[in-house]
Amino acid sequence: GRRDPRPRTVWLGHPEKRDQRYPRNVINNQKYNFFTFLPGVLFNQFKYFFNLYFLLLACSQFVVEMRLGALYTYWVPLGFVLAVTVIREAAEEIRCYMRDKEVNSQIYSKLTARGRLCGSSTAGACCLVNQRVPADMIFLRTSEKNGSCFLRTDQLDGETDWKLRLPVTCTQRLPTASDLLQIRSYVYAEEPNIDIHNFVGTFTREDSDPSVNESLSIENTLWASTVIASGTVVGVVLYTGRELRSVMNTSNPRSKFLFCALIFTTLCPLTWKRNFCPLDTKG
Template sequence: MPQTQYKHTRCCEWLRCCGGGEPRPRTVWLGHPEKRDQRYPRNVINNQKYNFFTFLPGVLFNQFKYFFNLYFLLLACSQFVPEMRLGALYTYWVPLGFVLAVTVIREAVEETRCYVRDREVNCQAYSRLTARGTVKVKSSNIQVGDLIIVEKNQRVPADMIFLRTSEKNGSCFLRTDQLDGETDWKLRLPVACTQRLPTAADLLQIRSYVYAEEPNIDIHNFVGTFTRVSRLS
């Protein structure tokens, strides 16, 4: 896959939690993240179900929200009442404690794996195009409006607009297995007016913006327009 030049225009479903209110259409200026018209969440992937404080309460809640698990817990607790005791306490609490211990350990291992994978993705370095040249930036620090260079075999770090490729015919092949599960390569073409620019640095010399629809769950359709105003004076 050839080297490609992208514009980051991401907005996710957590926008409401970040103070942005309901998701709405947005206008993003090319290479000028400071001109964003609303507040966006960070470009961070988080697949963990719990944090440090909610881990144990969350695991216990998910176990005892089922009727039979809750029934066995209440039955074990009832054995502390002498009039209701049917046998030794360990016959109730040892099996329950063993099941809970195995569950907690399994969830802890899974959460650790998710943390390691998320950290690896969020810390992956990309090249950001600026007026002073290219600078390295972590995936988690990419902002809406940044110009990001994605190299061959690199993972696309966010929702992006394809602006330019090093291939003269303007073709680029992407694999979307992380979106729709399809592992075959798909042909993508860049914006025509930006592909005709002599170099990638010329993207910073034009005044352009993208108008994009509000975020939604449909990954197969996108409504947006790319507008080039004029050259910078």
């Protein structure tokens, strides 16, 4: 089951020292599954008062004493709008499924003691080259001579500009990327939350004399769904799956109000005609 978000300590090169389990690093933007699709669509439409009102009004026409006209004048518009709604929701679900499948099937290089291996990044150090960041990470090292990189963040915060990110100072000074797994170090990070503009954490290296403690901020982060603009970047994974900043900031879109205008304009003239009684001109 799900647990309350907690701060965590992530050791470089020592996955066995993880103090808690990571959620699966998959993205799922679908609102329904195969079994909940039709009930879910109907519930999201009829939970609104006016939609439920017109459904009850259409059902009431099966009672002869309450009938105001032919049944098809009620059920044809209702069935048409329901069909449009179901088709629209199905198309959106298929589009989300295909997009999620493409993102979840991407392969990244994972840095190990023996070198780089291809595989999905659920934990550990991940190596990125002009790729979309697969998880929320701390920026450890870059191949760029200026010691920094730029991120495109349009799919995270909607802004089209580029954000500057800086690696952890003591890891950027290491001769090679493989040295990251030869030192005794760890990252302490705050609990997962929705704030994409702030981060609190520390990087600690214990095998140096004296030990190194470096504060981490938003400038040291690589959030999932951003894109590396240049160079080769190595980062350590902090948050995955439902704990990603981008996932925690995503809310299910509200179902659209489709029934009222169409059914109201269909039923009202009929009701008015049935209840209108012209004056008796003969007195």
